[in-house]
Amino acid sequence: MAAKAFRLIGVLSLLLAATPVAAQEGQPVKGTWVGFWGPTQTVQSRIVLVINHDGKTMSGIYQPGPNAVPLKVARLDITPGKPAVGVARGNSGQAPKVPAVLPIFKVHFEIDARDARGNPVSIVADGTINNTALPNRSITGTWTQTTGGNTTTSDFKIARQ
Amino acid sequence: MRNRLITIVAFSAALMLWPALADRAFAQGAEAVPQGQGGGGQGRAAGQGNRGRGAGAPGGAQGQGGGAAAQGRGGGRGNAAPARPTPRWPDGTVNWGAPIGETGLWNVAGGTLARPDGSTLGPNDPPKPMLSEIPFQPWARAIYDYRQENQLEPYTRCKPSGAFRQVATAYGTQFVNFPELKQFIIFQTGGSHSFRTIYMDGRQHPKNLAPSYYGDSIGHFEGDTLVVDTVGYNERMWISNLEGIPHSEKLHTIERFTRTDMNNMRYELTIDDPGAYTATWKTAFDVRFSPGESFEFVCQDGNQAFDLMVGSLGEVDRSSPFVP
Numbered sequence: 001m002a003a004k005a006f007r008l009i010g011v012l013s014l015l016l017a018a019t020p021v022a023a024q025e026g027q028p029v030k031g032t033w034v035g036f037w038g039p040t041q042t043v044q045s046r047i048v049l050v051i052n053h054d055g056k057t058m059s060g061i062y063q064p065g066p067n068a069v070p071l072k073v074a075r076l077d078i079t080p081g082k083p084a085v086g087v088a089r090g091n092s093g094q095a096p097k098v099p100a101v102l103p104i105f106k107v108h109f110e111i112d113a114r115d116a117r118g119n120p121v122s123i124v125a126d127g128t129i130n131n132t133a134l135p136n137r138s139i140t141g142t143w144t145q146t147t148g149g150n151t152t153t154s155d156f157k158i159a160r161q
Numbered sequence: 162m163r164n165r166l167i168t169i170v171a172f173s174a175a176l177m178l179w180p181a182l183a184d185r186a187f188a189q190g191a192e193a194v195p196q197g198q199g200g201g202g203q204g205r206a207a208g209q210g211n212r213g214r215g216a217g218a219p220g221g222a223q224g225q226g227g228g229a230a231a232q233g234r235g236g237g238r239g240n241a242a243p244a245r246p247t248p249r250w251p252d253g254t255v256n257w258g259a260p261i262g263e264t265g266l267w268n269v270a271g272g273t274l275a276r277p278d279g280s281t282l283g284p285n286d287p288p289k290p291m292l293s294e295i296p297f298q299p300w301a302r303a304i305y306d307y308r309q310e311n312q313l314e315p316y317t318r319c320k321p322s323g324a325f326r327q328v329a330t331a332y333g334t335q336f337v338n339f340p341e342l343k344q345f346i347i348f349q350t351g352g353s354h355s356f357r358t359i360y361m362d363g364r365q366h367p368k369n370l371a372p373s374y375y376g377d378s379i380g381h382f383e384g385d386t387l388v389v390d391t392v393g394y395n396e397r398m399w400i401s402n403l404e405g406i407p408h409s410e411k412l413h414t415i416e417r418f419t420r421t422d423m424n425n426m427r428y429e430l431t432i433d434d435p436g437a438y439t440a441t442w443k444t445a446f447d448v449r450f451s452p453g454e455s456f457e458f459v460c461q462d463g464n465q466a467f468d469l470m471v472g473s474l475g476e477v478d479r480s481s482p483f484v485p
Contacts, residue, residue, distance in 0.1 A: 025397055026396025026409055029300075053300070054436060081306045081307065103307055105300075
């Protein structure tokens with residue numbers, strides 16, 4: 001019993017101690033993103049996206065490799081934030097009178113691809129960037145895929161590599 | 162059995178607390194500046210010099226930390242006498258360091274690229290735009306706002322930082338001209354304890370540069386002014402320490418360094434970055450020369466600036482959703 005508890009707590013402690021070092025980076029949508037979408041936890045399809053942003057417009061490639069396709073539509077929508085009121089910065093050690101509202105970064109992209117049998121596949125995805133300015137940021141949202149007249153919608157999550 | 166469980170829980174708690182204790186012990190920054198080792202004159206002594214974001218926080222919501230107040234005070238350690246003229250070598254060229262037999266390092270007084278909206282510039286203040294005058298792209302402004310709430314500057318994790326941020330490295334920088342080599346090198350004490358080489362041999366920037374922290378710098382002299390043109394920056398660092406002004410890999414900087422007297426250098430920065438800004442813009446700083454010498458600094462070992470990462474007022478602030 002005690003040994004089991006020790007092992008469990010030890011593993012949890014090591015996981016906490018191994019919290020990744022994170023520092024903020026530049027343009028948040030740029031980079032290679034890898035993840036999955038699928039209707040259930042056991043039926044998941046892999047997503048690989050290479051996204052670029054030139055300052056004004058977003059572009060990218062879906063599933064880079066021999067079957068790579070460019071993103072037909074790619075858009076970054078930003079909802080501006082509001083600074084905190086009452087203190088200079090959120091990490092100054094004092095609670096602000098009015099907390100800051102962080103900006104929200106949303107992405108939308110559409111892809112015309114083909115499945116393994118060569119059938120056309122239409123994809124529309126909408127997501128929100130989490131941990132926006134950090135290297136370990138991710139995008140979560142809704143993935144809608146249509147092929148052969150069948151439409152499947154599910155959650156997706158991709159993480160920046 | 163009970164004692165054994167208590168021991169296990171206590172051991173686990175110690176393991177969980179370790180990251181916080183380690184942050185305190187190994188964080189990197191300027192709080193522990195040894196006297197006489199690049200302290201940086203009155204600006205530093207007053208807590209408004211190159212102390213990083215924590216020091217700038219109380220007055221720095223929109224980049225007003227440190228800055229102008231410190232910049233008007235002149236260099237040196239409380240020396241109110243007029244500064245000596247710019248030191249020169251026998252051939253008349255500017256000596257960018259200390260005269261023979263003396264010591265000295267450069268330290269930036271204040272570290273923001275913008276001043277608060279509504280503020281005014283004094284007659285001797287370096288020209289610096291107000292925040293609202295910076296031509297941000299929308300994403301860049303949003304990231305700027307984001308960084309005001311999460312002070313996780315890559316420099317505090319021992320990453321190198323280019324452009325202005327290198328000049329503003331904690332514990333001071335050394336500027337050394339090597340005319341025989343046609344190189345001008347800026348050595349930094351803190352941070353990654355590294356250096357930037359500015360090639361003065363007339364070369365052009367290489368094509369197909371791989372982005373890097375310092376980029377590729379080429380320079381020339383216009384009279385006594387060193388003009389440095391740099392491209393090839395990566396996006397993994399910040400170019401300003403107190404405010405987190407964003408940039409992209411398209412960043413092209415032109416820096417102009419002019420040593421105006423023994424204690425002072427005017428630093429002018431032109432930011433040309435169509436990836437982050439809608440137009441080219443300029444800012445400027447005064448950099449102070451004060452006694453001191455560079456010393457061995459291993460960022461990971463000497464890292465004591467937990468306040469720069471997780472809070473600044475004495476207690477580690479864990480309210481941030483991000484743990485550096």
